[in-house]
Amino acid sequence: MHMSKYQTLLYYCYSPIENAEEFAATHLEFCKSLNLVGRIIVADEGLNGTVSGTAEACQRYMEAVHADPRFAKTDFKIDDVEEPSFIKMHCRYKPEIVHSGLRNPEIINPNKQTGKHLEPKEFMEMKDRDDVVILDVRSNYEHSVGRFKNAVTLDIENFREFPEKVKELEQYKGKKILTYCTGGIKCEKASALLLKEGFQDVYQLHGGIIKYGKEAGGKDFEGKCYVFDNRVTVDVNSVNPTIVSTCKNCGKVTPKMINCANPECNEHFTQCDECGWEMKGCCSTTCMEHPRRREYDGTGYYVKIPQPVNAEKVSKRKHKKFSPQEPA
Template sequence: MAQYNTLLYYCYSTIADGEQFAADHLKFCKSLNLTGRVIVATEGLNGTISGSPESCKAYMDTLHADERFASIDFKVDEVDSPSFVKMHVRYKDEIVHSGLRDPNIINPQDKTGIHLEPQEFLEMKDGEDVIILDVRSNYEHNLGKFKNAITLDIENFRDFPEKINELAEYKDKKIITYCTGGIKCEKASALLLHEGFTDVYQLHGGIIKYGKEAGGEDFDGKCYVFDNRLAVEVNSVNPVVIATCYNCGNVTDKMINCANPECNEHFTQCDDCGTTMQGCCCDACKEHPRKREYDGTGYYVKVPLPVNVKAGKVSLA
């Protein structure tokens, strides 16, 4: 039995005093000896939390007891070690950065694509009039994606609105959006509806829930996750590896961050190249004076970069 749990969740629900909530929530998480990352905004919560099963249960019970968060659908993974080193709770403008901040235009609490449970998605996804749309970033869908899914050339989700015009030919189709846990789809599907797409759906709970409840059938590759695991298995039915090593081109499903913290690029790299390149994406990063020691995982705790130097004192970001 695994010693720890990792929880993935989000909730669009109005939080009146988000900054104070964030401060209080950090204290609460630390009181349970949890690690992880939670983003708080006026529009809701977005979090990945890791800790003992008992602490994670207490966390889930507490949030579910709050009427604002009673509907949260926690995705629970059993892990051998905590998926984070520290606990961070931060207040931001959005719980997922999209640039779509006008609630009169995009408000997932008011209007969004029809939610499909994993089994419903499985039964619907291969229809002739169905388009499966991946709304994640390049490094995510390069590692793994659904068979025949449409992918977009985006570095961050905030680039998604600029790509809507590329989807115009599918306006008469049924469009099903998907992402890691469902949070991006809430805004992506809402934007599609706003732009005149009429038959819009989304995979409820995202890739992670689909893997747990429907076996992950036809999801090729691994799923990128935003913790020190970096990538997780999804498909237990017909798995394949689709990613290739950034350096040599050989097939690999290992995702890492570049060992140069000033690059920190997400990329796939086989173990042989990882050893040769010391976890770096290129020779320039390999020779960088701030290069971190590569331990084979390709995951690093973020270290603030110096942003201002005055009178011999260094201010940190």
């Protein structure tokens, strides 16, 4: 059996961190000492990260995190990968570990109240019941490329818009609400907010779509799962896989998601290969004409390169990657 040399870890942990800014700086140096790459957000409320490196380095990282009593219960989702899923290592302090605008711990605190956690097989057993509504709490670009069969999706560009959409869910107050997201972190606050707003029976998929794919075969998850690293999307369903996303330009069924080649647009969108080459990796003719349009190489991934840039070296890069906006 082929064993991958590298792994990618997805995780989060809501646990108070004193002097979080200082912790972020020291944690960054620790990650670099292991030659890890990735993106970690540190806030007073906890950690949210995706890191990638050799299997040995990832094992040492998980052991170190679990050795800290604050993070002892952190649940790591582990993927074997052929190459590291990031270019660099970032560990930054931010007000929240997932941007929701719900920063007051006296109002929304996942450590005190959140939806009932369902393990993947429990979620699978409940999801098709008549008294159940499956709620996708992710953004448009995420659920456009993949979602659970019959899931309710919301028209949001970023999770911080979720609180404004709760009123649209009033019709489901008498049902069991099963929330889900990529790795579980958004559901912690989404389910807590639903409970605060009077929803009585709220659940969340523990470990999110990623864990569901690993432990329940991904049954009835249609399409691919958007991830916040250079892979962009990953397969989830090994039971009854299908493709649900379509090309933004021509409407053809396609699982491929890219970033617009216009750096000032940088929209996440699905685009077939034919339109990709015809549109030069852009979402519109307007973006095609932008003076700073990046060269499209068929992947639609772009790395943020600090100035000054050696244009000759950039043009020779074979695998351009992009840095997603936030981990999940």
